[in-house]
Amino acid sequence: MTTATPAGGSTATRPSRGPLTDRLTGGGRGTRIVWLVLGLLFVFSVTRAISGEEALTSSSTMRAALLLAVPIGLAALGGLYAERAGVVNIGLEGMLILGTWGAGWAGWQWGWVGAIIGGTVLGAIGGLLHAIATVTFGVDHVISGVAINILAAGVVRFLSELVYTEGTGGGPTQSPSVGGDPPSFSVPVLSSGPDLLGDLENSGWFLLSDLAGVLRGLTSGLGVVTLLAILLIPISYVVLWRTAFGLRLRSCGENPAAADSLGVPVYRMKYIAVIISGALAGLGGVFLVFVAGIYREGQTGGRGFIGLAALIFGNWRPGGLAAGAGLFGFSDALQLRSRTAVVALLLLVALLLVGVAVYQAVRRRWVPAVLAVVVAALALAGFLTVDELPDGIVFFTPHLTTLLVLSLASQRLRMPKADGLVYRRGEH
Known part of the structure; x- marks a missing residue:
């Protein structure tokens, strides 16, 4: 039996390493991810069975983990757009702060829909300021980001003292309550109504109960911003890696001079990316306001910086940053639960x-x-x-x-080559 050989003379067939190994490692990245997830679930089940700590895989812990991961994930996703275009965004925390204040004020005026718009717009304004400083005036990206963090904290305090006067129900450190509750959603049959996953979770079966607890926590009581955040992960992958717009944006973060020579409007693409970055971080601020029902000073709690860490852990990829945000959310939820x-x-x-x-x-x-x-x-x-x-x-x-x-992840990271570099046409 012969094997067809390509024109170059080398065989394209990879030697078999055994039926079990081929089954586990074949099928590309998607198959490996599935096996990795199943392996992690098995380890969690073993840990839960040995320790007796039901909170490790309970639906309540997973629901809390998802709630804690959403603002971190949105901040990380915002950082992804900026840094893939070559702009380091240390100002994610400040844009989150602007988003919380915008959501609190607009939600007080026009309800939860107004809160989403207000927080997103104010976060985008923070991104615009960062783009003006770094892209147009060539300010060091880190200095500009730190300045935005400091400026945002001062601006929202000033605006609160200006707007929330006596009799409004707010004050210098908080807004009045947001008008109306945003809708929430649970998957029918599985997590609501018959609640099949809940019954399976309570059965105490090894692995199956743990899987049911995880799925029930991730499919019940989902708010509108939570659903939007989940959908934005695959949408961002498609936009950045499967469209001409995404290719142009990423080229600005890898080699802006080469992109410019091919007709890519580098400055414009950087502006768009950083404004999107601010809008997504602002949406994370909206989520924090929805959880509390009002805006409070110091509400972000450094989540913008943790989002930046999740972005780096995820190797500047949507799926990786989602895993990083989930990890940080889970560890936070677990210490709150038990x-x-x-x-x-x-x-x-x-x-x-x-x-x-x-x-x-x-x-x-x-x-x-x-x-x-x-x-x-x-x-x-x-x-x-x-x-x-x-x-x-x-x-x-x-x-x-x-x-x-x-x-642990630092050895395999690869940031965009031109990330953080000030680009000037004709100088590179």
Whole structure:
């Protein structure tokens, strides 16, 4: 039996590595992602069964994780557009702040629809200021972003003192209540009505109950901004990687001089990208206002910076940043739900690191494999000896997760080549 050989003389057929290995690794990236998700769910199920912490995969924890992940994910998605066009957006936190104030004021005036418009528009104005400073005047991107963060906090305080006078129900640090509640949605039959997923979650079956808890948490009580945020992930992928507009935008972040020579309006594309970035961050601020029902000073809580970390963790890709936002949201939700469940994370980390060690050993990378085993042993020892973590460590869990994830992911990151560089036509 012969194998057809291409014109270049080399065979295009990859040698078989066994039926099981071919089944697990074949099918491209989509198949590998499916197996990765199923593997993670299995590890979570094992951890839940050993530790007895039902909060690890309960629908209430997953629903809280989704709520906490949405503003982080929207800020990260905003950063994606700006940085793919070559503009570093440290000002995401300030644009979130502007979005919260715009949503609070417009929601007080015109209800939840007005809140969405007001927050998005005010966030876009913050993006416009960043674009004027960095694209037109060539200000260092980091300096401009930090300035916007400082400016936004001062502007919203000034506007609150100016607008929310005595008798309005608001004040210098908060707005009156938003008029009307935004609609919410649950998937029929599965998460509402018969609630099949709820029944399966309560059955206590290994793996199936955990899967039902995760799905029920992600398909019940979804608000309008939550649905929009979920849809924006695949939409952004299609726009940036499957359209001519996205190709032009990404070319501005990789090689703006070459893009300019091919007729791409580099300055205009950068402006559009950074304004979209601000609008998406502003939409994240709208979500925070919807959760609280009003605007409050300091409402963002640094989520813009965590969104930037999620963007970097996700390697400047929509799916990756969504995973990063979900990770940070889950760690935050877990520490709010149960202090003892946070201890169970040590067992989860130990199991995951054992898998990492096996993977590195198969690839004959002995140093990372040994390091993973050592850290896994320390995590397991912590799980077996610690009953409850101190309040300070529990509260710091999301931020600690951010630091650990970024340090572990730093070796495989590839930012756009021209990200953060000031472009001037004719100088490159």
